[in-house]
Amino acid sequence: MVEPMTELPPVAHLHVHLESAVRWSTLAEIATDNGIDFPDHLRGGAHRFTSFTDFFDQNHLVRECLRRPADFHRVAVEFCADQVAQGVSYVEVSFTAAAHGERLGDLGMPLAAVLDGLAEGGERHGLEWNVILDTSRRRSVERAWRTLDLARKHDRVVAVGLAGDEDHPATPFAAVFAEAREAGLHVVHHAGEAAGPASIREALDVGLTERLGHGIRVLDDPDLTAEVRERGIPLEVCPTSNVALGFVPSFAEHPLPRLRAAGLTVTLNTDIPEMIHTTLRGEFAAAAEAFGWTSADLADLARASVDASFAHPGTKARLMPGAAARAPRTPSWP
């Protein structure tokens, strides 16, 4: 196995869901503490899901287990350790804060505990971080407003956005994201993974997204591809996740090389790492092996991730020497 990350400059991890990055061993302990049945086949994390039903079941289990402030705090601290262990310098971690808050009858608690844990873990392990609050397209517009309210209360929340089933339109949420941008927050939506170019068009024009969570189906529309390239909208590509969820037949057949050949800004990410047994280091290694990419290619991807991040310019400059001297990346709006 190639281990190219040792030769890479610092890398930013832009698309990773905290709930899908919890160690299975930790989840099993938390389940015991909270009196929740934990399936034996998931102890040790050896299970690999084989269907969407499995995926949803595992997601449901994670939600069931995380209940107390200490649970959220612990997984956030461990998340920092795990990111640093895989070579990540800066992370933008997605968290579905309002869903947990509503489930537990205390809207602010889960996010407050996660922010505390990230502060502690980031300090202890030397990780720079910010948070993206996502909300599912399948859920109510009211929940999206509550998500925005939470985001506005914490300066380490840098962005909000839509995740979940892309067959549900973004348009009903338009006012939420217009206000988010008014408030100085960034916006980033999942689009162009399960659904086609129309979902990307909607995420850009109506949802005001500044990056594309996935976005791999942009290539189905040459005009849209040209627009995304010209506007400098980065793609958060998560190849192993795409394969695991059945959107792409195999890693070797992933459109990653075609996305890069089209001149798009591509970043590599894990999305749901503990669910699919991957790491960011593993994604870089797999891409190098599958596509014959050199360390220069991988360094380009790493630099693109820092450039595409919502990190403070000072953080970017530290992570990417020379970045401060360049014009900041500002997406252009139609």
Ligand SMILES: [Zn+2]
């Ligand atoms: Zn995702």
